[in-house]
Amino acid sequence: MKKNILIALILIGVAVAIVVVQPWPAGDRAGSLPLEPRVLLIGVDGMDWGRVERLVEEGRLPNLAGFQREGASGVLRSIAPYRSPSIWTTIATGKTEEKHGVQGFLVDRGHTAVATPVSSNLRRAKALWQILNAADRTAGFIGWLVTWPVEEVDGYMVSSSFFRLLEWDRRETETDTHADRMAQAVHPPELLGEVAGFRVAADSVPVEDVARYLGTTDHLDDPEVQSLLAELTRIYASDLTKLALAEHLTRTVPTDLTAVYFRGVDLTCHTFWRHMEPEAWPWELSPEAVATFAPAIDRYYEQTDVIIGELLDLADESTTVIVCSDHGFAGHVGRADFEGEGATGFDMHREEGVVFVMGPGIAGGLEVADATVLDIGPTVLALLGLPVGRDMDGRVLTEIMEPELLELRPVVEIDTYESGEATEGQEPIPSPIDDEIREQLRSLGYIE
Numbered sequence: 001m002k003k004n005i006l007i008a009l010i011l012i013g014v015a016v017a018i019v020v021v022q023p024w025p026a027g028d029r030a031g032s033l034p035l036e037p038r039v040l041l042i043g044v045d046g047m048d049w050g051r052v053e054r055l056v057e058e059g060r061l062p063n064l065a066g067f068q069r070e071g072a073s074g075v076l077r078s079i080a081p082y083r084s085p086s087i088w089t090t091i092a093t094g095k096t097e098e099k100h101g102v103q104g105f106l107v108d109r110g111h112t113a114v115a116t117p118v119s120s121n122l123r124r125a126k127a128l129w130q131i132l133n134a135a136d137r138t139a140g141f142i143g144w145l146v147t148w149p150v151e152e153v154d155g156y157m158v159s160s161s162f163f164r165l166l167e168w169d170r171r172e173t174e175t176d177t178h179a180d181r182m183a184q185a186v187h188p189p190e191l192l193g194e195v196a197g198f199r200v201a202a203d204s205v206p207v208e209d210v211a212r213y214l215g216t217t218d219h220l221d222d223p224e225v226q227s228l229l230a231e232l233t234r235i236y237a238s239d240l241t242k243l244a245l246a247e248h249l250t251r252t253v254p255t256d257l258t259a260v261y262f263r264g265v266d267l268t269c270h271t272f273w274r275h276m277e278p279e280a281w282p283w284e285l286s287p288e289a290v291a292t293f294a295p296a297i298d299r300y301y302e303q304t305d306v307i308i309g310e311l312l313d314l315a316d317e318s319t320t321v322i323v324c325s326d327h328g329f330a331g332h333v334g335r336a337d338f339e340g341e342g343a344t345g346f347d348m349h350r351e352e353g354v355v356f357v358m359g360p361g362i363a364g365g366l367e368v369a370d371a372t373v374l375d376i377g378p379t380v381l382a383l384l385g386l387p388v389g390r391d392m393d394g395r396v397l398t399e400i401m402e403p404e405l406l407e408l409r410p411v412v413e414i415d416t417y418e419s420g421e422a423t424e425g426q427e428p429i430p431s432p433i434d435d436e437i438r439e440q441l442r443s444l445g446y447i448e
């Protein structure tokens with residue numbers, strides 16, 4: 001029934017379509033545009049435009065340089081106060097925080113002693129996976145923020161909490177079963193076994209693999225260096241896990257939209273910025289840690305470029321690939337608000353994130369001038385030939401599309417994808433790993 005209404009809405013939408021460009025004569029390339037377009041969306045938390053530009057100039061990010069040459073790229077402006085759960089939900093909905101309702105990492109309604117990590121039921125706007133499914137298109141999401149508990153999706157969804165929950169199983173607990181917990185972390189539940197098998201355990205990573213991020217290996221017996229190295233290894237293993245999963249699921253469960261989220265750039269920036277710019281860090285640092293980790297951030301950008309290259313290999317000729325971040329990264333240099341202990345991890349973020357788009361019908365060598373995180377959702381819909389909601393706050397980045405593409409798939413609008421069901425006043429759903437999440441947020445400086 002719901003589906004029929006939606007199809008009717010889409011037909012009405014088509015009938016009253018607003019074509020935002022003048023019609024162009026069909027070019028030769030129109031014939032090569034895919035009739036069943038797909039999108040691969042690669043989310044890189046905290047990737048900063050200024051740093052990418054410098055590293056591209058230095059020849060250190062060959063895959064992103066390829067995007068710049070053959071696709072459209074530029075600054076993706078974020079929305080203050082640059083809180084990742086809010087922004088990734090904005091990217092997935094095309095809507096502001098006021099409309100989608102997801103704010104920071106924790107939710108405090110005053111009912112519990114400690115704030116609860118944000119959960120997916122608090123989202124009040126339709127996300128891309130719901131919009132696609134309602135139009136009989138499939139979606140696969142891996143590790144996207146605020147996807148716990150997972151939603152029933154035609155395609156698949158591996159929650160951002162999946163691997164932590166998997167680890168939790170090894171501990172003693174009597175309150176709930178492994179199967180119950182994991183059914184909330186992956187959909188469809190039949191995927192549980194194979195998804196779990198792709199976990200790259202931090203203790204299985206050879207030290208040589210992470211040694212290439214280090215300025216020196218002379219201090220590996222130093223306790224502080226050891227503990228930071230263990231952190232870097234966990235970050236690396238977690239991104240490798242997401243890559244392995246994306247490679248596997250893209251082959252075995254192909255979907256119209258595949259999205260995968262990587263957190264390593266943001267985490268290395270939070271952890272190692274002080275070693276990169278020790279003169280700007282107000283507290284004492286061990287010289288051994290500085291010597292070891294000073295180059296870790298730039299080298300992790302290189303690692304992320306390698307990951308992006310591996311994912312590019314998965315994209316066929318009908319796939320448009322988008323790389324985007326939720327915010328850039330300022331660190332603590334020259335920031336008046338990063339003077340005292342009261343400064344938070346969010347204060348290290350800044351407005352200038354990145355967007356890279358490459359694929360059939362996307363203009364080559366184009367610099368995107370005026371894009372924001374609100375525009376990714378509508379642009380994904382348009383690339384897939386789906387209508388954009390007029391109640392979305394972003395716009396389709398039509399300037400990156402060649403005339404033939406816009407002629408084949410003109411931008412179509414409908415009033416809304418929302419059902420009008422009341423979703424206010426939901427409480428966050430607690431999970432067994434809440435303490436662990438709070439502990440990580442504390443170590444990143446997000447909470448006291």
Ligand SMILES: [Zn+2]
Pocket residue numbers: 046084266267270345349
């Ligand atoms: Zn961050």
